[in-house]
Amino acid sequence: MSSFDICFSFVLPNEDFDPPRYEIVADPVHGVDPSAKAISGINSHFWAADFAVIAAIPQPQRGPAVAAFYQKNFWGHWLGSLISNRIAAMTLDASVNQGAGWAVRFLQGASGATVDGAWGPDTVASANAANLDYQVGRFIELREDRYREVGGPSLPGWLARAAKIPNFT
Numbered sequence: 001m002s003s004f005d006i007c008f009s010f011v012l013p014n015e016d017f018d019p020p021r022y023e024i025v026a027d028p029v030h031g032v033d034p035s036a037k038a039i040s041g042i043n044s045h046f047w048a049a050d051f052a053v054i055a056a057i058p059q060p061q062r063g064p065a066v067a068a069f070y071q072k073n074f075w076g077h078w079l080g081s082l083i084s085n086r087i088a089a090m091t092l093d094a095s096v097n098q099g100a101g102w103a104v105r106f107l108q109g110a111s112g113a114t115v116d117g118a119w120g121p122d123t124v125a126s127a128n129a130a131n132l133d134y135q136v137g138r139f140i141e142l143r144e145d146r147y148r149e150v151g152g153p154s155l156p157g158w159l160a161r162a163a164k165i166p167n168f169t
Helices: 004-015 048-055 063-080 087-098 100-111 120-130 132-150 155-163
Strands: 024-026 036-037
Touching: 004 063, 024 048, 048 087, 048 120, 063 087, 063 100, 087 132, 087 155, 100 120, 120 155, 132 155
Parallel strands: none
Antiparallel strands: 024 036
């Protein structure tokens, strides 16, 4: 089964620096909260309570709290049921950046499952049975297509993020 720690090591550099700094940085929510801040992608506007708890921890000691936040809010039982860390990491990253519903749709579309945006045993079985190389390529295509639908000034960075492939299986 896939490992949160392995998969999170792929996602964290997309949300923080590499190596992570766990700094408090400006992360305005355009048109809503221009004063929002973030720690490793954890935005103070959307995750106020979690942000406050992590911000109260001395910066060099924030790593475990950041990991626990992502495990609690984005990992879950189903991702841990995937046999490929590569696919689990890509799905986790899509969930963090595009939302869990879209991440599951990408996984379903890439693995031949019924595309309904809902986790379940059929999605996991299809993902675990699919050809890994095909699945990775198709997942990237679906993710990029969604980014293109959204568009905007962040599109080049989003497409680069979507094209990243973990160097583990």
